[in-house]
Each structure stands twice: as structure tokens, then as C-alpha cells.
Amino acid sequence: MSIQRLYTAKAKATGGRDGRALSSDNVIDLPLSTPKEMGGPGKEGATNPEQLFAAGYAACFDGALNLVARLEKTPISGSTVEASVSFGKDGDNYGLAVDLHVNIPGMEQEQAEALVAKAHQVCPYSRATRNNIEVNLSTSTNA
Known part of the structure; x- marks a missing residue:
């Protein structure tokens, strides 16, 4: 597959899960900390790769939906779009699972589900993760 690159984001991480993430334009400059649930310190005010992935996937999916x-x-x-990214064991390895909850206020449920299914085919994050990680979709139409 060859892609015509329209934009390239650059970020650097140092110190692994308990280090720092910095984008090349310095807009993102975040401390990282392994969550307590994963045996880390879970430092207050720090993020982790799963939160960053969840934010990116949610924003990209909402863009695809629109x-x-x-x-x-x-x-x-x-x-x-609310993305829940879970980190866990996959046999002898580790893996991710994603739950995407999409809410489209005021729309008929069936129509909303059809749009979400189409967005899942278009979204670059969905395409990148397809057949690689578990992605579960749910749709609501709450005002």
C-alpha cells in the first residue's frame, strides 16, 4: 500500500511508560505514567499511551462520521465519540481492545447505526486496527 502523505505528525517519547511525550511543535508536552492497575505509580497529572490512543481514535472517528x-x-x-482503550493479556503477549460509543443526538437509531458502520469503514484508525485488535461499536441517539 502506498499513501500520498498530506500531513505527518511527529512526537518523541523518552523514558517509556514513565517518561515524557513531546510533539515536534511542542504543543504536546506530557508526563507519562504507568497506571496503578498495570503495576505502575499512576502519577497524578500524567497520561499514558492508551489515553493518547483513545483521544486520537475518538477524534478521528468523529471526523469520519461527520x-x-x-x-x-x-x-x-x-x-x-467516546473511546475506551483497554490494555491486557493476549496469550503470552499483550494487546489492546477498543470500545467506541458513538452518540448522534436526535437521529433514528437505525440510521445512526448505519452511519457509524460506514464511518468505521472510512476512519483511518479503524482501517489501521482492522483485524489487528478487537474494536466494538455501540451507538445511541440521546439528545
């Missing part, structure tokens, strides 16, 4: 809605001339407003 793109699909525009292309289908289906107006949506106020959509939200």
Missing part, C-alpha cells in the same frame, strides 16, 4: 454524514447529505449536529 464526513460520511456530509457525503450522504444527512445533517448531524453534536455527535460525540
